[in-house]
Amino acid sequence: MSLQDLPLLELFTRLRKADLPLGIDEYQLLLHSLQGGFGISDRAALKRLCRTLWVKSADDDRLLDYHFEQVMPRQITSEVDSEAPEPLIEEPETPADSPSSLLNPEAPPLSPPTPSIEATGTSEMTTRTEDEVRVAQTVLRATNIDDEISVLQYISSDEYFPVTRRQMKQSWRYLRRPIREGPPVELDVEATVNEVGNKGMLIEPVLVPRRINRAELLLLIDQGGSMVPFHMLSQRLIETAQRGGRLGKADVYYFHNCPTEYLYRDPAHQEYERIENMLARLSQQKAVLVFSDAGAARGGFSRERINLTRTFLAQFKQQFRYIVWLNPMPGSRWRGTTAGEVMQFVPMFDLSRRGLDNTISALRGHFTSLVQFKA
Amino acid sequence: MDEVLTNTLFKYTGTVQPKPGEHDDNGQLLYPYQPDDALVEAVNLSIYLERPLLIKGEPGCGKTRLARAVAKELGLPYEAWHVKSTSRARDGLYTYDTVGRLRDVQLTAAGRLKDEYISRIDNPASYVQWGPLGEAFRNEQRTVVLIDEIDKADIDFPNDLLLELDERRFVIEEVGLRMEIQAKQPPIVFITSNDEKDLPDAFLRRCLFHYIKFPERERLIEIVQLHFRDASEALVSKVVDRFRELRKKMLEDKGEAGKKVSTSELIDLFQILSRDSGDEALANVDRKLPASVLLKSWDDHIRYLGLIDAKV
Numbered sequence: 220m221s222l223q224d225l226p227l228l229e230l231f232t233r234l235r236k237a238d239l240p241l242g243i244d245e246y247q248l249l250l251h252s253l254q255g256g257f258g259i260s261d262r263a264a265l266k267r268l269c270r271t272l273w274v275k276s277a278d279d280d281r282l283l284d285y286h287f288e289q290v291m292p293r294q295i296t297s298e299v300d301s302e303a304p305e306p307l308i309e310e311p312e313t314p315a316d317s318p319s320s321l322l323n324p325e326a327p328p329l330s331p332p333t334p335s336i337e338a339t340g341t342s343e344m345t346t347r348t349e350d351e352v353r354v355a356q357t358v359l360r361a362t363n364i365d366d367e368i369s370v371l372q373y374i375s376s377d378e379y380f381p382v383t384r385r386q387m388k389q390s391w392r393y394l395r396r397p398i399r400e401g402p403p404v405e406l407d408v409e410a411t412v413n414e415v416g417n418k419g420m421l422i423e424p425v426l427v428p429r430r431i432n433r434a435e436l437l438l439l440i441d442q443g444g445s446m447v448p449f450h451m452l453s454q455r456l457i458e459t460a461q462r463g464g465r466l467g468k469a470d471v472y473y474f475h476n477c478p479t480e481y482l483y484r485d486p487a488h489q490e491y492e493r494i495e496n497m498l499a500r501l502s503q504q505k506a507v508l509v510f511s512d513a514g515a516a517r518g519g520f521s522r523e524r525i526n527l528t529r530t531f532l533a534q535f536k537q538q539f540r541y542i543v544w545l546n547p548m549p550g551s552r553w554r555g556t557t558a559g560e561v562m563q564f565v566p567m568f569d570l571s572r573r574g575l576d577n578t579i580s581a582l583r584g585h586f587t588s589l590v591q592f593k594a
Numbered sequence: 595m596d597e598v599l600t601n602t603l604f605k606y607t608g609t610v611q612p613k614p615g616e617h618d619d620n621g622q623l624l625y626p627y628q629p630d631d632a633l634v635e636a637v638n639l640s641i642y643l644e645r646p647l648l649i650k651g652e653p654g655c656g657k658t659r660l661a662r663a664v665a666k667e668l669g670l671p672y673e674a675w676h677v678k679s680t681s682r683a684r685d686g687l688y689t690y691d692t693v694g695r696l697r698d699v700q701l702t703a704a705g706r707l708k709d710e711y712i713s714r715i716d717n718p719a720s721y722v723q724w725g726p727l728g729e730a731f732r733n734e735q736r737t738v739v740l741i742d743e744i745d746k747a748d749i750d751f752p753n754d755l756l757l758e759l760d761e762r763r764f765v766i767e768e769v770g771l772r773m774e775i776q777a778k779q780p781p782i783v784f785i786t787s788n789d790e791k792d793l794p795d796a797f798l799r800r801c802l803f804h805y806i807k808f809p810e811r812e813r814l815i816e817i818v819q820l821h822f823r824d825a826s827e828a829l830v831s832k833v834v835d836r837f838r839e840l841r842k843k844m845l846e847d848k849g850e851a852g853k854k855v856s857t858s859e860l861i862d863l864f865q866i867l868s869r870d871s872g873d874e875a876l877a878n879v880d881r882k883l884p885a886s887v888l889l890k891s892w893d894d895h896i897r898y899l900g901l902i903d904a905k906v
Contacts, residue, residue: 240795248643255642257635264635271636275648275798385795392749404680406693421700424693429680462792 226290230269233286238383239279248272262291380452381571387459390575394466394506394582396434405429435504436460436469436582437539441511442486443475449547450486452570453510456545470505472497477511477527494531498538506582507535507542513567514557515548525560532564543581545570604641604736604782608634610667611820618666626820627656627663630813636804637664643802646741646759646783648793651806654856657786661740664782671733673726673781674740681747683754686727687775690768695721719773722766727758731777738782745787752797759783759800809857811838817857818864825868832879833864840888840901847897855888862887 231246249272253259258268266287274280382390403426410425438460440453460469472482472492482497484490514524535542544567546558553559553567561567566581568574612624629637637660640647649657665672675686698715701707714720730737744752758764762777785801787793809817814834819825837860844854866884867875889895 240799242799245799248645252639252643257639257642267632267635268639271639271802271804275801275803388792401680411696415696415700420704421693421696424696 225265226292230286230290233290234273234282237282237286239273239282240275241273245273262293265291380455382575384455384459386572387456387575390572390579391460391466393576393579394434394436395432396504396583397430398433399428400431400433401428403428432466433504434466434506434583435502436466437501437505437507438469438471439478439482439507439509439511440471440473440486441476441509442473442483442488445512445514445516446547448516449510449512452547456510470501476514477524478531479527494534498534501538503538503540505539507539508578508582509542509544509565510547511544512546512548512558513544513553513561515546515553515559518552518556520555520560521557524557528557528561529564541582541584542566543568543578545574545578550574604668604670606634606637606641606664606667608637608663608667612666614823618662618672624662624666625659627659628813628817628820629656629660629663630807630809633660633804633806636802640784640802641782644780646785646801648785648787648798648801648803649806650787650789650803652808652854652856653788654858655806655808656857657806658740658742661738661784664784665738668738670782671730671735671737672740673730673737674742675726676742677744677747677751679746679748681751683751683758684725686725686741686755687731687758687764688725688728688766689723690766691721691723692768718768722768722773727781728764728775730781731762731764731775734778736779736782739784741783741785743788744785745790745793749791749794753794756796756800808841811835814838814857814860818860821861822864822868825864826876829868829876829879830864832876833867834860836879836883837863840898843898843901844894853890853894859887 227249228246231241231249235241249269252268252272258265266283269287270280270283274283405427407425407427410427411421414423414425415421438457440457442450442453446453457469457471460466461471472478472484473486473488474482475488478494480494481491482494484492513528514521532542542565544561544565546553546567547570548558549571550569553562558567566578568578568581608627608629611626616624618624636647649660651657661674662672664670695715695718698707698711702712702715724732726739727741730739762780764775766773766775811834814837815830818830818834819827822830837855841855844852848854863883866887867878869875870878885895885899889898
């Protein structure tokens with residue numbers, strides 16, 4: 220297959236569908252590079268080119284790998300060496316992401332296989348066994364590829380939650396409390412002009428510290444039991460809050476069902492800390508976000524759990540002004556469960572884009588309606 | 595036509611190395627640099643497409659050194675911008691010495707400024723100090739610009755650079771001055787990141803990306819030999835093997851995320867070992883390796899001290 224009719228557009232469309240941040244510009248970039256003589260020497264080179272141009276993270280890399288293998292024909296001959304004979308049987312290929320093929324662009328994975336048949340002899344017997352081996356190899360490879368598909372399809376639909384990583388990060392960014400702190404580096408023009416006016420002469424400019432985000436977040440995550448299906452989701456919440464946002468600090472504590480006397484520092488509930496001690500240590504500026512289904516996942520109604528939750532919330536409210544409850548279950552499932560009662564004490568939102576945005580504005584102290592679903 | 599000419603002119607090969615002890619214009623010692631082929635290709639692609647190349651990789655794998663090596667081989671001017679946590683995007687373009695100007699005006703009013711300085715006040719442009727990217731834009735030659743550790747800055751920092759990197763122009767808007775700077779030649783931009791913060795998608799979209807992998811054994815040996823040309827082959831391969839052993843163990847324990855010994859530490863290690871000559875150095879490799887070069891946290895100290903101790 221020559222360069223002109225490579226399924227590049229197909230690859231591009233597939234990657235776009237898999238949520239890689241690609242635009243028409245990126246496609247043109249590829250064409251432009253190909254015209255410039257990049258990535259045309261062989262299949263591995265083309266893949267390297269696509270990787271450099273389109274891939275921005277390890278996850279993207281895996282997606283590219285998968286779709287490239289799916290879409291690109293095994294044999295690519297560029298116009299440069301179009302006289303190379305079309306190999307009849309595929310050579311058992313080295314995995315494309317092996318370091319050796321990356322390091323060595325001249326590695327010819329597309330060269331025709333050595334004609335071992337002639338070399339080993341011409342007897343019919345040998346040829347037949349050779350053929351059988353080939354068939355077995357092909358079957359083996361085909362089934363291997365199938366395995367890979369099932370795994371990779373799972374990976375490619377990584378963002379199946381109601382809120383994607385990117386949206387979470389965007390939401391977290393709104394949680395901010397800018398405070399001037401740190402070394403004085405910014406010129407306070409107004410104050411400097413005032414100084415000059417007072418003294419009739421500029422002696423020293425007035426500097427102030429730069430504004431930084433001091434919004435601190437305390438995440439309380441319900442772990443285990445009915446929350447097991449949401450562990451991935453809670454991990455993602457933590458990850459985006461700590462890495463993607465511009466939060467001053469995000470502390471994470473875990474509990475099971477309802478925090479009573481202790482909170483745990485790790486998801487496995489190994490390291491514990493008394494709530495009183497924790498409260499004594501933390502600053503009052505923190506916004507508190509509780510991530511729990513509050514019994515809505517199993518639909519139970521427990522008077523005891525309601526009372527425990529109320530006690531815990533009352534204890535926290537003495538110290539923190541903003542406490543918000545984020546529920547992974549949709550709002551329509553809260554009524555008649557413990558969650559329906561808990562939402563009387565604390566603003567509760569479900570984990571949708573809108574719910575998360577509401578959560579953030581509630582954490583910033585903005586007014587939000589407590590009623591989430593129609594009565 | 596011009597563009598085509600400049601594009602074809604610059605092709606990085608990664609094979610031209612500085613002579614031992616050679617210094618650059620600022621008196622900085624130049625080091626040899628041994629990129630792998632995929633990296634060379636990515637560099638050439640970035641030169642050709644005039645897009646910034648974002649480089650990631652574990653600490654000590656040579657992200658920062660690349661830009662200088664490219665500048666050296668292509669014989670182009672080099673500008674480095676080491677980003678700090680307080681850096682603003684504008685600092686890389688220019689800073690305006692407002693306070694200096696105010697001071698000059700004050701001194702003139704007080705009659706204490708010489709005439710040649712007074713003419714300076716009339717020209718607002720004389721208070722502009724160019725940043726690395728600003729210098730590169732003004733240079734008649736294509737300039738290699740390094741934006742080092744971009745993830746250290748504020749999260750908005752990369753986004754503030756979008757227009758400058760995209761259209762290669764910026765505007766100076768200060769008192770009585772509106773100056774537009776358009777790049778004379780597209781700079782060759784390298785950006786390094788230690789992955790401490792995620793970069794915004796809009797910024798990523800405009801960059802080419804390359805991850806520097808940890809070198810294989812043969813390449814490690816090549817790298818050491820490039821740095822220490824008169825080292826014996828036996829010594830080099832012995833040190834590299836012990837080093838790889840330690841790294842392998844660290845990789846097993848810590849996985850991909852933890853701090854592991856890297857290329858730069860290998861070079862430090864070799865420097866120490868090669869103080870002794872010949873057989874003595876060779877014997878030293880079997881004895882205790884210098885822990886202070888290899889183990890950089892107390893945890894590492896406890897766990898791996900046995901591994902670098904004398905082999906019995």
